[in-house]
Amino acid sequence: MRPGDPFSLETYHLFKHPPFEHPSFCNFNIIEVIGRGTYASVYRAMRGHLMYALKQFEFDSNVGRLSILASFDREIRAHAQFPNNVHRNITRLISLVLGECGVPTGLAFEYVAARSMVGRRFDLVILERIAHQVAEALVFTRRHHVIHGDIKPNNILVSDDGTVIKLCDFGLATVVESGQRARIQTYGHGTLPYTPPETVPTGHAVPFLTYASDIWSLGCVLFEAATCIAPFLRNDDHRTIQAIHEGAYTWPENCTNAHFRAIVDSMMRHDPLVRISLDLLLSSSLCSK
Numbered sequence: 001m002r003p004g005d006p007f008s009l010e011t012y013h014l015f016k017h018p019p020f021e022h023p024s025f026c027n028f029n030i031i032e033v034i035g036r037g038t039y040a041s042v043y044r045a046m047r048g049h050l051m052y053a054l055k056q057f058e059f060d061s062n063v064g065r066l067s068i069l070a071s072f073d074r075e076i077r078a079h080a081q082f083p084n085n086v087h088r089n090i091t092r093l094i095s096l097v098l099g100e101c102g103v104p105t106g107l108a109f110e111y112v113a114a115r116s117m118v119g120r121r122f123d124l125v126i127l128e129r130i131a132h133q134v135a136e137a138l139v140f141t142r143r144h145h146v147i148h149g150d151i152k153p154n155n156i157l158v159s160d161d162g163t164v165i166k167l168c169d170f171g172l173a174t175v176v177e178s179g180q181r182a183r184i185q186t187y188g189h190g191t192l193p194y195t196p197p198e199t200v201p202t203g204h205a206v207p208f209l210t211y212a213s214d215i216w217s218l219g220c221v222l223f224e225a226a227t228c229i230a231p232f233l234r235n236d237d238h239r240t241i242q243a244i245h246e247g248a249y250t251w252p253e254n255c256t257n258a259h260f261r262a263i264v265d266s267m268m269r270h271d272p273l274v275r276i277s278l279d280l281l282l283s284s285s286l287c288s289k
């Protein structure tokens with residue numbers, strides 16, 4: 001990021017809790033890489049005796065510079081919506097991280113001793129806990145007018161014993177200005193196998209996101225965490241989109257209990273208005289623990 005980039009000063013000020021000092025990347029002792037995403041690398045790092053997860057945006061990568069800036073901007077804006085920036089199921093943004101010339105190039109988060117859900121299978125007790133705690137996080141984000149927009153296994157951290165569950169990565173989040181919907185710039189917002197039908201509409205319909213979009217994606221994540229199968233993932237994008245619209249997925253015969261399946265099914269209803277609401281989900285037996 002260079003001085004004078006369009007959003008830098010504005011978003012910089014959004015995330016200022018005086019008295020506050022934003023550290024430089026060189027103030028941290030980097031221990032290891034813990035994640036490499038589309039826009040950023042994430043490092044486990046120490047500063048003094050505290051551990052952080054440092055998300056450094058890769059401005060030299062092949063991804064367009066403007067999309068990286070947009071992701072950085074969205075992440076700060078979303079966290080700036082959260083009072084005191086604290087919810088037990090959301091990774092806490094602590095500060096910006098400054099690069100050379102003193103301009104922000106990254107973000108310092110609380111380090112969470114947990115791994116993403118990618119490639120992991122969970123038993124019913126932990127699945128229920130994940131459903132419950134991510135739903136709690138989504139109630140909080142909704143209360144503060146934020147749609148996460150990219151719920152997927154990479155963006156949910158779960159400790160080995162299942163007691164720590166946190167939603168991370170607000171790099172595709174949207175702050176809803178009014179009402180229940182947000183217009184989106186691109187067809188297929190988010191990560192295709194987890195994206196809901198309203199973001200990849202057929203015909204000439206305009207793509208949109210609602211709070212219910214995050215529920216669809218959470219349904220896909222729960223399905224995959226129970227079966228190791230991403231319900232709508234196909235060999236190519238066209239078939240994936242077709243499967244999303246047709247609701248074409250099949251539960252493996254040996255899979256979990258019927259009640260779990262019925263609730264996950266209700267999270268993946270095509271019409272966001274008839275998809276199970278967060279409130280109903282939280283009052284369901286899936287979220288009773």
Ligand SMILES: Nc1ncnc2c1ncn2[C@@H]1O[C@H](COP(=O)(O)OP(=O)(O)OP(=O)(O)O)[C@@H](O)[C@H]1O
Nearest residue numbers: 035037038039040042053091109111112116154169
């Ligand atoms: N606060 C944290 N504590 C521990 N690990 C974290 C933390 N934040 C992120 N990670 C790890 O880093 C990975 C990438 O983080 P994040 O999703 O924020 O980056 P990204 O560049 O947006 O990734 P992607 O493009 O894959 O969504 C996560 O999947 C997780 O494994």
Ligand SMILES: [Mg+2]
Nearest residue numbers: 037154155169
């Ligand atoms: Mg991510």
